[in-house]
Amino acid sequence: MxxxxxxxxxxxxxxxxxxxxxxxxxxxxxxxxxxxxxxxxxxxxxxxxxxANKEAVLDGLVEVVMAEVEQAVAALDAPAPEDDWQSALRMRVLASREVLVRHPWAPGVFETRTGASLAVARYFDGVLGLMRRAGFSYELGHRALHALGSRALGFSQELFAPDGMEAPEEVMAAMAEEVPHLVAMVADASHGGAVLGWCDYQSEFEFGLDLILDGLERLREGA
Amino acid sequence: MxxxxxxxxxxxxxxxxxxxxxxxxxxxxxxxxxxxxxxxxxxxxxxxxxxANKEAVLDGLVEVVMAEVEQAVAALDAPAPEDDWQSALRMRVLASREVLVRHPWAPGVFETRTGASLAVARYFDGVLGLMRRAGFSYELGHRALHALGSRALGFSQELFAPDGMEAPEEVMAAMAEEVPHLVAMVADASHGGAVLGWCDYQSEFEFGLDLILDGLERLREGA
DNA sequence: CGGCGCGGGCTTACGTTGTACGGTACGTTC
DNA sequence: GAACGTACCGTACAACGTAAGCCCGCGCCG
Structure with a gap:
């Protein structure tokens, strides 16, 4: 030096x-x-x-993440959308999700910048292109993008924060009155066992995703 | 004084x-x-x-909004969930959405506080209760909450910000190369007319909501 | 080879934010 | 009337984003 x-x-x-x-x-x-x-x-x-300023740094972070996403998507070998668009899109979304999970701060940054970023637009453009090749009209593709929303990028707000949420027994009891159904649901799922870790975010995410993809498929092939 | x-x-x-x-x-x-x-x-x-501090003010804002939501939901006269749970839930979500639309800052505040608020938990508890009365198992109810995510509260991130987004012709042309499908989609929808205002957020929101509700109904009635 | 513009770093400084600390005036209770 | 809690004010500080200006060494020009 x-x-x-x-x-x-x-x-x-x-x-x-x-x-x-x-x-x-x-x-x-x-x-x-x-x-x-x-x-x-x-x-x-x-x-x-x-x-230029801090905002520009945040904008740049979106680009960084989207570059990783693009790379992950490119590395995929998915079926041709003409053959099996649901698998093709599903793989794309889950690949994207993997990147987002590595950067837990990313959703928060994305939320304040939706639409501003060309990188994000490019990603959605790719999704739309995939749907076109699968036979979607532009109109249905458009609605599909809305239906998917941030899920297309691999995240939606996780309903309950994974951290904290200790629930030390007596709090749980007090809660029971206020939110009986939620408490019953947890009890039902865990059958009286450990409370935390009962909820697998990954598979819940996939459930919601498939729900939407199946619904879209029914619309695509025309009622 | x-x-x-x-x-x-x-x-x-x-x-x-x-x-x-x-x-x-x-x-x-x-x-x-x-x-x-x-x-x-x-x-x-x-x-x-x-x-206590500013965080507590933000927490309080969630309560304020949720109180409005609770009120709006209470004022509804929806069908009994046993008869038509889809309409019942749909009305509830759209009522909630109306409140959220009146407070555009609310989603941003909610996002940083998911799970922390009892008021929000109470709302989801109500939704789960509705589904129970409609014959949902706790397990399916749980997955349904995940599938709906923030949509249950009447918002999901709107994909493209409603403001700005001028697109002064030449920018549009430059964009065409980068995001051809999106550009084609807009062209298709507007048939060469005005570009902005072509996208009705309310009806797109409802589309996505119904897509999910229909999918859940198929699962509820088994196979 | 000498000068010089300039790009990329540093220093200093300002306004705004959330909030810790201590003071002060009122209303209530013995 | 003395003591006290509650509600408010004033001052102060650290951390933030960033405007403005200085300063030095590189590379280009004559």
Whole structure:
């Protein structure tokens, strides 16, 4: 490091990668311009030579994630949509979901930027193209995109946060009055066993996805 | 106002109402402890006698909205779930959606607090109860809640933001290469006419909802 | 080879945010 | 009337995003 490292050699690329790393490791809230700069061995203001502002960093994160998604989708060898569009789309969505699960902060970032990103548009365009090849009209394809919503990208808000939710017995009892059906449901599912871990998010996600895909298939082949 | 108004007569209630009003009128970002205090004719720190911190204000906003939802649902006269659960649930969801549409900031707040709120749990409990009366097993009810996700509350992320999205002709042309199917879809729908306003969010929402409800009905009645 | 523009970094500073801490005036209760 | 809790105010601070300006070394020009 002759001359004590001028020229840290930043770049938009490196900044965004570092940002994703921070979000992955310490959560989205820990991603500040200062922490980002520090992780690159640089002062905060230096970042502004490569990104316009923090919003642009968030935009960039969407691109980073979508690049991973695109890659995961490309690596798939799915059936031709003409033969089995449901499997083809299902695989695509689940591949995308795997990426999103690796970056739990991503849905939160996406939500504030829907439609703004070309990368996201490209993904949905691909889904629509798949449906076209399967014989969907544009109109049905359009409605299908709406029906899928964020599920097409592999997430929908998970209803109950996976963390916390201890439920220390007496709280559970107090709850029983307020939400009897939910309590009964949990009791039914666990048959009196352990309460947490009873709910497999992955398979629930797939259930909802298949529900929609089956419904669309019935509409596609024309009632 | 003898003595130039000591005793502004705050209360958790009044604070939360004011917070909702600010979010309604000036957006969620405009809701700061200072702006909130000012709208009540009070200093920021005074609020802390009625709410623990800003997080608690956000939590409170969820309660405010859910109270409106509960009220809207109560005012419904829906068919008994035993007779026609699909209509009953559909009406409930759409009533809820109407409330959410009046408070566009609400989904964003909900997303960061899923599961934390008793009010939300109560709502889902009601939905599950409805399904039980319709003959759902707890297991199918559980999966149904997952399948519906936030749609049960009347929102899912709208795919493309309703605002902005001008698309000034030349941008559209450049886009065509990147997202040909989307562009074709819009062209098909509008038959060369106006581009924006071609997409009716309400009816698309209903389409997706019915798709799911129909799928669930088929599962409920077995095989 | 000398100068010089400029790109990429640093320093400093400002306004806004949430909130900790301590003070002060009222209403109530002995 | 003394003591006290409740509700409010004022001040202050740390962390945030970012505007503005400086400074140095590289590469191009003459």
């Amino acid at each position: 002759a001359r004590a490292g001028q020229q840290a050699g930043l770049s938009r690329e490196r900044v965004l990668r570092a940002a994703a790393a921070i979000a992955d490791e310490r959560g989205l809230a820990a991603l500040t311009m200062r922490s980002l700069a520090e992780s690159l061995g640089v002062e905060a203001m230096s970042l502004y030579h490569h990104v | 003898a003595r130039a108004g000591q005793q502004a007569g705050l209360s958790r209630e009044r604070v939360l109402r004011a917070a909702a009003a600010i979010a309604d009128e000036r957006g969620l970002a405009a809701l700061t402890m200072r702006s909130l205090a000012e709208s009540l004719g009070v200093e920021a720190m005074s609020l802390y006698h009625h709410v």
